[in-house]
Amino acid sequence: MPRPRSLTPAQLASAALHVIDHDGLAGLSMRAVAQQVGMSTMALYRYVDDRDELEQHVIDLVLGAVDTNPPAPDTPWPERIEIMANRVRDIVGAHPGVVPLIIAHRHRSTRLLRWSETVVGILTDAGLNGRDRVIGLRCLLAYIVGAIQLEHLGPLAGPGTQAIADLPPTEFPYMSETAGHARTVNADEEFRGGLANLLRGMTSELP
Amino acid sequence: MPRPRSLTPAQLASAALHVIDHDGLAGLSMRAVAQQVGMSTMALYRYVDDRDELEQHVIDLVLGAVDTNPPAPDTPWPERIEIMANRVRDIVGAHPGVVPLIIAHRHRSTRLLRWSETVVGILTDAGLNGRDRVIGLRCLLAYIVGAIQLEHLGPLAGPGTQAIADLPPTEFPYMSETAGHARTVNADEEFRGGLANLLRGMTSELP
DNA sequence: ACCTGAACACCGTTCAAGT
């Protein structure tokens, strides 16, 4: 009589996410996850083919929490895009250690496809079509991916900014002045401000 | 009588870059670099404290080739920003394997600081100041970082786009239609188009 | 001082064996 499986893929992903949240992505290993679920290392290979598949389950778990329903259609379209962008940013912000995994596996996440479907719908409402709409979606993705990374790998308020403020003003006049203003901009304002630039530019005429 | 050093840090970085270009970032190891320079693994530790420092030398080597001189001031400012952005994009594009390293070590590169100094100067010419200029620089960085990554970790013309085109049109009407247009946009047009959106939005009025 | 090789504590993964 076959013994029943004692683990679900979701439990496995959850254990891996726990390891990442606790010890960072560098702490993620098959051995560490096995210990977390109380099994031998090799038992994991009953549930996943390899580490790559384990990582895929982790990002499915994380991105699965992203709401992909369209915001209320009477909301102005730039606000609707901002709502969609913040849903991703908030989820990822809760698990900064998975950022590199999301970058690497993002094109295999159906949840992100569904998110994109909703976003393209909003861009269509904004009057975009054809090539402009393709470029609109792609530059939104690029901005969100890049901004999330800058935020978690060298935030505006972190030691990097202090190092910039300490630059010799004779050699870096603009950067040392900019660093002073940077302290007055928090992460939310920075993300929202950059996104607003992008959205304005997507529907304005060429100068 | 002390033996002279047989290696310069530049040679070490160049050997590591050769390994990355040849076998990808996954192929980079202290042992592989040692073999490339014809020394024992442990000899490398005469030149760097650890692997992290070796990686720093690699990105210094790569980014050191980025021209940070301001473009001709009679060029319209959006074109000047585009020139600056393309200088980074071109250099990185020649060594796609180092993209994750640049992301991780970018805040320790003085060359990138100098690049930023020039960019902030151009933004100032465009009439930006204070918080707007901080946000302008940061969203440019976010866009460039994100766009370079999307380009090298799932290009518009790659298998990912085909998978999107194959989505069921009933469930993903917008995405399957978008995939058709996506094939007509090459990587250069995509990068330039997204950047143009951002630059237009940075100096246009709120709607 | 420069360089080497053995050794240690880690990886992911294969394979044969136990229930």
Place this chain on the structure above:
DNA sequence: ACCTGAACACCGTTCAAGT
């Protein structure tokens, strides 16, 4: 069928020894 433990081919890095 589910799970285990030894083993293999890798890592980065410490340490003692050779010239």
